[in-house]
Amino acid sequence: xxxxxxxxxxxxxxxxxxxxxxxxxxxxxxxxxxxxxxxxxxxxxxxxxxxxxxxxxxxxxxxxxxxxxxxxxxxxxxxxxxxxxxxxxxxxxxxxxxxxxxxxxxxxxxxxxxxxxxxxxxxxxxxxxxxxxxxxxxxxxxxxxxxxxxxxxxxxxxxxxxxxxxxxxxxxxxxxxxxxxxxxxxxxxxxxxxxxxxxxxxxx
Amino acid sequence: xxxxxxxxxxxxxxxxxxxxxxxxxxxxxxxxxxxxxxxxxxxxxxxxxxxxxxxxxxxxxxxxxxxxxxxxxxxxxxxxxxxxxxxxxxxxxxxxxxxxxxxxxxxxxxxxxxxxxxxxxxxxxxxxxxxxxxxxxxxxxxxxxxxxxxxxxxxxxxxxxxxxxxxxxxxxxxxxxxxxxxxxxxxxxxxxxxxxxxxxxxxxxxxxxxxxxxxxxxxxxxxx
Numbered sequence: 247x248x249x250x251x252x253x254x255x256x257x258x259x260x261x262x263x264x265x266x267x268x269x270x271x272x273x274x275x276x277x278x279x280x281x282x283x284x285x286x287x288x289x290x291x292x293x294x295x296x297x298x299x300x301x302x303x304x305x306x307x308x309x310x311x312x313x314x315x316x317x318x319x320x321x322x323x324x325x326x327x328x329x330x331x332x333x334x335x336x337x338x339x340x341x342x343x344x345x346x347x348x349x350x351x352x353x354x355x356x357x358x359x360x361x362x363x364x365x366x367x368x369x370x371x372x373x374x375x376x377x378x379x380x381x382x383x384x385x386x387x388x389x390x391x392x393x394x395x396x397x398x399x400x401x402x403x404x405x406x407x408x409x410x411x412x413x414x415x416x417x418x419x420x421x422x423x424x425x426x427x428x429x430x431x432x433x434x435x436x437x438x439x440x441x442x443x444x445x446x447x448x449x450x
Numbered sequence: 451x452x453x454x455x456x457x458x459x460x461x462x463x464x465x466x467x468x469x470x471x472x473x474x475x476x477x478x479x480x481x482x483x484x485x486x487x488x489x490x491x492x493x494x495x496x497x498x499x500x501x502x503x504x505x506x507x508x509x510x511x512x513x514x515x516x517x518x519x520x521x522x523x524x525x526x527x528x529x530x531x532x533x534x535x536x537x538x539x540x541x542x543x544x545x546x547x548x549x550x551x552x553x554x555x556x557x558x559x560x561x562x563x564x565x566x567x568x569x570x571x572x573x574x575x576x577x578x579x580x581x582x583x584x585x586x587x588x589x590x591x592x593x594x595x596x597x598x599x600x601x602x603x604x605x606x607x608x609x610x611x612x613x614x615x616x617x618x619x620x621x622x623x624x625x626x627x628x629x630x631x632x633x634x635x636x637x638x639x640x641x642x643x644x645x646x647x648x649x650x651x652x653x654x655x656x657x658x659x660x661x662x663x664x665x666x667x668x669x670x671x672x673x674x
Contacts, residue, residue: 268654272497330552333545336577340544341541369540370580370583371497372497372579379571424665424667424672425666432658432659435655439651443652
């Protein structure tokens with residue numbers, strides 16, 4: 247259990263998707279102008295990442311890997327479908343996002359109103375696909391994959407909320423013309439990354 | 451014959467005789483390099499590729515892969531654009547991109563396994579490069595194949611020069627080398643202080659921020 251909590255802390259702070267791997271930068275920059283919208287997107291990312299990481303883990307272990315199809319019949323044990331990995335993962339993510347959108351629209355129109363527009367965006371959020379690919383690269387087991395998905399999503403949530411709060415204040419400051427908008431945001435992201443570096447080595 | 455019909459005929463004739471690199475097409479090609487750069491002006495595609503900019507060499511491979519994927523996905527999407535139902539277009543576009551990226555990834559695995567290991571998951575992450583999906587959605591879905599290819603070429607080169615510049619400075623200041631050659635030792639400055647910050651992700655953010663500042667000051671673009 248401690249291992250899992252440590253993994254969540256590590257993926258949320260030290261290996262933060264945004265600051266350490268540049269993943270999810272597009273929506274991180276585009277949707278961080280207001281705290282309330284950033285909150286909606288962040289929650290949606292946590293949810294989708296926590297669900298797709300274990301889902302893609304199951305697909306990787308039981309369909310794609312070499313010998314993974316042996317559970318159907320021993321004849322298939324020599325088949326290696328790893329080359330289908332990217333297609334399968336992105337299809338799972340896109341359809342999961344579509345599914346979530348439909349379910350939320352049906353059962354909770356209020357949540358849909360606040361989240362709705364960001365859900366389709368999430369399908370092309372690199373941190374989701376990145377989460378699945380990293381999970382395979384690092385040889386996690388199912389519970390670790392879930393913890394990793396949740397931790398990464400939580401890290402993204404923290405980062406986008408913090409940046410949105412800073413940008414709301416930034417509106418009232420005098421920034422040189424060329425640096426307005428994207429430029430100053432990149433510099434701030436760099437400084438925030440520096441702050442997140444201080445968590446290195448933190449464990450329970 | 452009424453005047454409107456005459457005009458229509460004229461339009462058709464001028465369209466037919468449009469040269470391979472007419473003024474309009476040159477604009478499609480040149481615009482994304484500076485005035486409408488996908489990275490620094492449109493804020494797209496920062497996600498997937500900054501992570502490979504620690505060294506110049508993987509960045510070159512990455513930019514070539516993106517140029518390849520972008521041109522062919524634009525061409526294919528533009529060819530089948532009339533047959534895609536609009537409700538499932540995102541999934542169709544993603545499937546086209548994902549197949550091309552799989553091609554690139556298998557090619558790298560076969561011919562340059564070292565580079566494949568260096569790039570790791572980031573080759574796969576070309577799929578979610580927002581520039582590609584963005585250009586497919588905004589341009590290739592509504593334009594002819596040749597124009598779409600020009601647009602794709604312009605956008606991907608506009609993206610490539612930004613990440614190549616970032617990579618150049620990160621490698622120069624972070625490891626004191628260019629493409630693996632220790633330039634500072636060559637000119638006799640052996641005690642060049644390399645800065646670990648630039649090897650780290652933070653350096654990329656700061657260099658890109660400064661690059662955007664310089665470029666926007668140059669072309670006078672102001673974000674409100």
